Amino acid sequence: MSTTTPSPAEGLSYAAAGVDIAAGNRAVDLFKSHVKSTLRPGVLTDIGGFGGLFALDRDKYEQPVLVSGTDGVGTKLRVAMLMDKHDTIGIDCVAMCVNDILVQGAEPLFFLDYVAVGKLSPEKVATIVGGVADGCRQAGCALIGGETAEMPGFYAEEDYDMAGFAVGIVDRKKIIDGSTIIPGDVLIGLPSAGLHSNGYSLARKILLEHAGYSIDTHLDELGHTVGEEMLVPTRIYVKPLLKLMEKINVKGMAHITGGGITENVPRVLPKGFQAQIEPGSWPIPPVFSLMQRLGAVAEDEMLRTFNCGIGMVVVVAPEDAEAAMAYLTEMGEANYRIGQIIVHGEGCAMPASVTYTGALPWTKAEGT
Missing domain, CATH: 3.90.650.10 (PurM-like C-terminal domain)
Known part of the structure; x- marks a missing residue:
């Protein structure tokens, strides 16, 4: 007995599977201005490349040490979804990363974000990334790249998750590690x-x-x-x-x-x-x-x-x-x-x- 796969009336597409590439491109267009507002000396690339380039000012440091951190926002995201308010959650994502690398004496240089959605709404993603850019401006670091992933069947249509990645710099002799703490401090x-x-x-x-x-x-x-x-x-x-x-x-x-x-x-x-x-x-x-x-x-x-x-x-x-x-x-x-x-x-x-x-x-x- 042989089996055959039914032929669809029209050829299948990525959009038919739930991933809208055009919507992704529109989201990038909408948040480009937010990204540009975070630029600082050292940024060599615009948004849209395969990787973000950043040139270190080596004259500023005797022994430059890079400090990195990554974090998310946790279930605070559920509150944002319940309220349908997405303009500040990106600040949280930046804060959780840059505050962590700060404690070792590092100045944040650049940040990358990752946003995963069930169904991509360009306006919503642009609002989320606008919050990320706001956080980057507060921290003085550049938003030099990121990723928006549309994942139908994995997330519900209105759901999303996000994470961030920060890289900072500190001179080796200025690393703060608590080793000099003594009683009475x-x-x-x-x-x-x-x-x-x-x-x-x-x-x-x-x-x-x-x-x-x-x-x-x-x-x-x-x-x-x-x-x-x-x-x-x-x-x-x-x-x-x-x-x-x-x-x-x-x-x-x-x-x-x-x-x-x-x-x-x-x-x-x-x-x-x-x-x-x-x-x-x-x-x-x-x-x-x-x-x-x-x-x-x-x-x-x-x-x-x-x-x-x-x-x-x-x-x-x-x-x-x-x-x-x-x-x-x-x-x-x-x-x-x-x-x-x-x-x-x-x-x-x-x-x-x-x-x-x-x-x-x-x-x-x-x-x-």
Whole structure:
């Protein structure tokens, strides 16, 4: 018995399979102006080539070291999809990458993005990439390339995912690795804008499932809707901290993302040292108190899941702390002295860790 494959009335095409090349070309045309707005010295290529070219200024560095980082935005993307608001999510993607390489003293040079969609809407992709370009301008780096992939049958039509890739540079002698941190050094915290881009699986469970809020629910405690709060972009700390490093000997930095203060600060400390954090030394944004109360979330869980109001921690010598804080203030960057470095009670063989001197002062809602 023989079988034959039915012949389609018309020849099959990539578009018939769900991939629209023309729409992809239109998306590129729409976001080209965003990309050009991020150009900086060193960029040698325009968008559309097979690779982005960037020339290093070797005269600026004795021993240039490239620092790279990659990250995504996580389930914050689901909130953007629910709200059908896509102009800021690209800022988050850039922030998660450039803040990470910044902590090693690196100046971000260029960025590439990857966006995968179920069905390509040129206007939506251009809006997403516009946010990426906004983040790049904030970080002072160039958007020199990327990829938009239409993947029907893999993603639902309205769904998408994104990731980013940043490359920066630092002189070898100026790499910040925490190796010079000693007991008595001071921890300076820079405030977050809110949730930033981590802990969203728990945040969505508390706010949208357990509490039963919708993205359009307006809460006086927040001053706007739940969705608007959840889409506040991640702060980019590059420009003020690069300037600070020119003035002050910064010994270590920690980007407070997944793992919160509890997990991220020890990543920059030598073994045997402990960061002693002083709760109440910085203001806690209302969204964290709200989630802690609604979800009855244990404090240690809050501190190892969310940033709880601190997006970046800087470690300096005690004699430099006052000058560092004054300079940050002069640049318009709020900052708080949130703790100090101490010797771990068990000695130098113990892993670095964080300890808290008390409980965080969670804000209660009016009438509770």
